[in-house]
Amino acid sequence: MSKNITFDVVVAGGSVSGLLCAREIARSGLSVVVLEEDSEIGTPEHCGGLVSLKAMEKLGILPSSRSILHNINKAQLLSHSKDFELRVQSDKLVVMDRREFDKQLAFQTQKFGAYIFTKTLVMSINYDSIDRRFKIKTNNGLFSSNFFVDARGISSLIKTQNRSGILQSAQYEIYADWISSDSIIVKFDSEKYPQFFAWVIPIAKGKAKIGVAGSKINTIQTLDSFISTFGSKYSTIRKIYAPIWVGGPLKNFVNEFSLVVGDAAGQTKPTTAGGIFSCGMGGVLAGKSISEFKKTNDKDDLNQYQKKWYSIFGKEFQQMLFFRKILERLDNKSLDEIFSLVSNIDLNEISKSASFDFHSMAISRLLGTKKTMRLLSTMLGNEIRHILPTRSPYT
Numbered sequence: 001m002s003k004n005i006t007f008d009v010v011v012a013g014g015s016v017s018g019l020l021c022a023r024e025i026a027r028s029g030l031s032v033v034v035l036e037e038d039s040e041i042g043t044p045e046h047c048g049g050l051v052s053l054k055a056m057e058k059l060g061i062l063p064s065s066r067s068i069l070h071n072i073n074k075a076q077l078l079s080h081s082k083d084f085e086l087r088v089q090s091d092k093l094v095v096m097d098r099r100e101f102d103k104q105l106a107f108q109t110q111k112f113g114a115y116i117f118t119k120t121l122v123m124s125i126n127y128d129s130i131d132r133r134f135k136i137k138t139n140n141g142l143f144s145s146n147f148f149v150d151a152r153g154i155s156s157l158i159k160t161q162n163r164s165g166i167l168q169s170a171q172y173e174i175y176a177d178w179i180s181s182d183s184i185i186v187k188f189d190s191e192k193y194p195q196f197f198a199w200v201i202p203i204a205k206g207k208a209k210i211g212v213a214g215s216k217i218n219t220i221q222t223l224d225s226f227i228s229t230f231g232s233k234y235s236t237i238r239k240i241y242a243p244i245w246v247g248g249p250l251k252n253f254v255n256e257f258s259l260v261v262g263d264a265a266g267q268t269k270p271t272t273a274g275g276i277f278s279c280g281m282g283g284v285l286a287g288k289s290i291s292e293f294k295k296t297n298d299k300d301d302l303n304q305y306q307k308k309w310y311s312i313f314g315k316e317f318q319q320m321l322f323f324r325k326i327l328e329r330l331d332n333k334s335l336d337e338i339f340s341l342v343s344n345i346d347l348n349e350i351s352k353s354a355s356f357d358f359h360s361m362a363i364s365r366l367l368g369t370k371k372t373m374r375l376l377s378t379m380l381g382n383e384i385r386h387i388l389p390t391r392s393p394y395t
C-alpha cells in the first residue's frame with residue numbers, strides 16, 4: 001500500500017522513547033504517527049529489561065503482570081578475586097519482558113489516538129522550507145509533518161557521533177540450574193571486559209539473561225567463556241548482539257522543528273548503558289514540549305524538552321561519565337584493592353538509600369572512604385574531587 005499522509009508529528013522508531021513521545025503528543029489532541037522498521041513492536045528485543053517500578057511510575061506506566069518477568073532483591077558485585085553484595089532496598093527492581101512491555105506501551109499510545117505503522121523503514125528526511133513541512137520517505141509511502149522526532153536508537157547516533165562512546169555487547173537468554181532467582185551478578189575484569197562488565201539478570205529460577213560488553217572484544221568468545229565459568233550444563237534460548245552507547249547525552253536535542261530522543265540522543269546511562277527510564281523520559285518530555293509549543297507558538301516551550309531532561313539527568317550523567325573514566329583506568333589489581341576496601345564498609349547503610357535510577361550517589365559513597373580516595377587519588381590526582389555524594393532527584 002502506498003501512502004502520502006500528513007500528520008502534525010512523525011516519530012521514527014517504535015520503541016520506548018518513540019512510543020512515549022507519541023503518547024504525549026496524541027494525548028494533547030495532535031495527529032501523530034510512529035514509523036517502525038521491524039515487523040513487530042518489541043521484537044527483536046535487545047535489552048536486559050532491568051528497571052525500577054519508581055521509574056515506570058514516572059513514565060506514566062503501570063506495567064501489566066505479563067510485562068513483569070521477575071523481582072530483583074540484591075546485586076552481587078565481583079572483581080577478579082573479591083566480591084561484595086548490595087541489597088536492593090529503596091527501589092523495587094523488576095525485570096521487564098521488553099517484547100510485552102513495548103506492546104503495552106504501543107496499546108496505550110494508540111488508545112490516545114496515535115497511529116503506529118510497522119515494517120515501515122524511514123529512508124530519508126527532508127525539510128521543505130516552502131511548504132514548511134518535513135517530507136519523510138519510507139518503503140511504505142511518503143509522510144509529511146510539521147515536526148519530526150528521531151527515536152531510531154543507536155543506529156541514528158552512530159551516524160553522527162565519535163565511535164569512542166560505543167561498546168559492543170552480546171546477551172543470551174539461557175536456562176541453567178545454577179541461576180538463583182533474585183540476585184543480579186555484575187562481574188568486573190579489566191582484561192576480559194575492558195571499560196564495562198559482564199552480567200547475569202535472572203528472569204526466573206533457572207532462567208537468565210547473561211551478557212558481556214567491552215571495548216574491542218570478541219563478544220561471542222567472551223560471553224561463551226563467561227558462561228562456562230558457571231558450569232558446562234546450560235541451554236541457550238536466544239542470542240542477541242548489539243552496540244551500546246556510554247558516551248553521554250548529545251548537547252542539542254532540538255534543531256528547529258526536529259527533535260531527537262532516547263538512545264538516538266545518547267540518553268543512556270554512561271555507567272550501565274541502561275536507558276528504559278532516561279530514554280523514556282526523553283520521549284515524554286519531548287512529546288509534552290511539542291504539544292505545548294503547538295498551543296503557544298513560543299520556541300521556548302519547545303526548548304523546555306532539553307532543559308527539563310538536563311535538569312533531571314544532567315548532573316547524574318556527568319558524574320557517571322566521571323566514574324566511567326575511573327573504570328577505564330583501573331586494572332584488575334586496583335579493582336581487587338577497591339573491592340576489598342568496599343567490602344569492609346557498612347553496605348547495609350548504602351543499600352538502604354541507594355537508588356537504581358540515580359546510582360551515582362551510591363557509587364560516590366562506595367568510593368568515598370578515606371582509604372579508597374587515597375588509592376584513587378594516586379591514579380586520578382585532583383579529579384578525585386568529583387567523588388562527592390550528590391543528592392538523588394527522588395529524595
Ligand SMILES: Cc1cc2nc3c(=O)[nH]c(=O)nc-3n(C[C@H](O)[C@H](O)[C@H](O)COP(=O)(O)OP(=O)(O)OC[C@H]3O[C@@H](n4cnc5c(N)ncnc54)[C@H](O)[C@@H]3O)c2cc1C
Binds near residue numbers: 050152170268274277
Ligand atoms: C544488551 C542490552 C541490554 C540492555 N539492558 C538494559 C536494562 O537492563 N535496563 C535498561 O534500562 N536499559 C537496558 N538497555 C538499554 C535500552 O534497551 C535502551 O536504552 C532503550 O531501549 C532505548 O530506547 P529507544 O526507544 O531510545 O531506542 P531503541 O529501543 O533502540 O529503539 C529504536 C527503534 O527504532 C527503530 N528504527 C531504527 N531505525 C529505523 C528506521 N530507519 N526506520 C524506522 N524505524 C527504525 C528500531 O527498529 C527500534 O525499534 C540495554 C541495551 C542493550 C543493547
